[in-house]
Amino acid sequence: MKLYKVKKSKIDNKGLGLYATKDIKEGTKIIDYKGKIITNKQVDESKKFDNNKPIYLFTLNKKYTMDGDYPWNKAGLINHSCDNNCDYEGKGLKIWVTTIRDIKKNEEFTADYGFGFDEDYKQFRCKCSSKNCCGYIVRAESRWRINKKFSMSNKKKLINNSRQK
Numbered sequence: 001m002k003l004y005k006v007k008k009s010k011i012d013n014k015g016l017g018l019y020a021t022k023d024i025k026e027g028t029k030i031i032d033y034k035g036k037i038i039t040n041k042q043v044d045e046s047k048k049f050d051n052n053k054p055i056y057l058f059t060l061n062k063k064y065t066m067d068g069d070y071p072w073n074k075a076g077l078i079n080h081s082c083d084n085n086c087d088y089e090g091k092g093l094k095i096w097v098t099t100i101r102d103i104k105k106n107e108e109f110t111a112d113y114g115f116g117f118d119e120d121y122k123q124f125r126c127k128c129s130s131k132n133c134c135g136y137i138v139r140a141e142s143r144w145r146i147n148k149k150f151s152m153s154n155k156k157k158l159i160n161n162s163r164q165k
Contacts, residue, residue: 001022003022003024003028004020005018006077011080012079013127017108017109019107019108020105024102025102028099030075030086030096030099031074032096033058033075034068034075035069037066038065038066039064060090060092078109078111080111080112080126081111081128081133082128082130082133083130083131084110085110086109087111088111097109
């Protein structure tokens, strides 16, 4: 039995998401992130990868990136949340999604996309609506740059908020 099912996302109301088919324990591998391995040079030179459309890229190392923009990559349906319940892990040229806390049946799988804080960050609005949402899809370590409530001095409060779900 698959650990996930595809259905309309509560985060991205226009799109789909992956949902747990049963209660799942922390540390469980959910799904492999699949795609075509391309060079970082190909990413830089291709018009396919611009910020005006969804991008499903994972930098694997200094030379290679995985392009997961394929219909057979169901892991690409995992939406971003500032209070994520999954993380991406990898080794070599493989990436998979693992739970970072217990997940209830019918809960949507979410991940921190890990986008950097740069001049383009405002192009990527976050729709997660979590208590820890900063309004933009940027990695947890950079959210304080957008809103001071995410500074290290408020870290304990943020952790407590995320646990009060």
